[in-house]
Amino acid sequence: MLLKYALSNHGSIETVGAYAGFVADEDLFFSGTFGDDIVTFNASLGVAEVTERNTAAFPQAVGVVPIAAGFDAPLNYEAHVTAAGDPLNSAGYFPLLSGGFPEGSPSVGPGEVRHVIGFGPFAIPAGGSRVVWFALVGADNQTAFEANVDAARAKVQAGGL
Numbered sequence: 001m002l003l004k005y006a007l008s009n010h011g012s013i014e015t016v017g018a019y020a021g022f023v024a025d026e027d028l029f030f031s032g033t034f035g036d037d038i039v040t041f042n043a044s045l046g047v048a049e050v051t052e053r054n055t056a057a058f059p060q061a062v063g064v065v066p067i068a069a070g071f072d073a074p075l076n077y078e079a080h081v082t083a084a085g086d087p088l089n090s091a092g093y094f095p096l097l098s099g100g101f102p103e104g105s106p107s108v109g110p111g112e113v114r115h116v117i118g119f120g121p122f123a124i125p126a127g128g129s130r131v132v133w134f135a136l137v138g139a140d141n142q143t144a145f146e147a148n149v150d151a152a153r154a155k156v157q158a159g160g161l
Ligand SMILES: [Ca+2]
Pocket: 027, 028, 029, 030, 031, 032, 033, 034, 035, 036, 037, 052, 053
């Protein structure tokens, strides 16, 4: 699934330091519970990836793929929170969406995990816009997952929907 967002700057001054992020709570139930999920920043794919703890029995993988279209977005970032650490309201997600965790932070779980992934900072010119995409990707195993991530990126590079 591809989600497309157009971020427009209707002002007369360039917007700098913009971030685009996506929060997800996947709740994998292949194992019969969402309490044993693991979320990892897959640095080689540049995606947030969620699996069951027991990947031998349950090899399925899902993830969120950030894709910037037509501009440079220098940093993929990630952040994780557990159920106990959920923000109290929507505004509480802003620090995660705008800052994330440092790249290379470790996997979180097993547990009832959420994550944030995105890119930034980037600029939006006055009167202009930036288009960002997030692909929600899943597969029956790691090999198929990687192929589906590549396919999602290729679809956007070919013009999207
Ligand atoms: Ca699970």
